[in-house]
Amino acid sequence: MERFEAGVEVAQAGARVVTVRGELDLAAAERLWEQLEPLLIPGALVVFEGTQMTFLDSSGLRVLLQAHKRAESEGATFRVVAPQAAARRVLQLAGADKHLQLRENLDAALAG
Numbered sequence: 001m002e003r004f005e006a007g008v009e010v011a012q013a014g015a016r017v018v019t020v021r022g023e024l025d026l027a028a029a030e031r032l033w034e035q036l037e038p039l040l041i042p043g044a045l046v047v048f049e050g051t052q053m054t055f056l057d058s059s060g061l062r063v064l065l066q067a068h069k070r071a072e073s074e075g076a077t078f079r080v081v082a083p084q085a086a087a088r089r090v091l092q093l094a095g096a097d098k099h100l101q102l103r104e105n106l107d108a109a110l111a112g
Helices: 026-039 058-074 085-094 106-111
Strands: 004-010 016-024 045-056 077-081 101-103
Touching: 004 026, 016 026, 016 058, 026 045, 026 058, 045 058, 045 085, 045 106, 058 077, 058 085, 077 106, 101 106
Parallel strands: 016 045, 045 077, 077 101
Antiparallel strands: 004 016
C-alpha cells in the first residue's frame, strides 16, 4: 500500500470530492496539485476530504493554500473537510484555518 492515495469523485450537483488517504508530504504534494488544479474552474465546488489523512507537512499545506488561492481567482469554491487532530493542528499553527473554508464533515462541505 502506498503512503499516499488520492481519488476524485463527482458528488451532488457536480461537486468534485478529492479524498486523500495517508501522508500528505513533499513526496505527495505535487501529485495532489496535479489532481486539484484542473478541477478549480469558474463555478466549481471542490471539496478536499482529509479525514483519512494521517500526516500533513508544509508541502501539503502549501498545496491546500494554493488551491484556495486558485479557487478564489477563478471564481470556484474550495472547502476542506476537517482532517484528523494532528493535521488540524498544523493548519491552526500555520494560521491556515483562518483562510481555508474548513468543515466538520463531507455533508457540511457540500451544503456550504
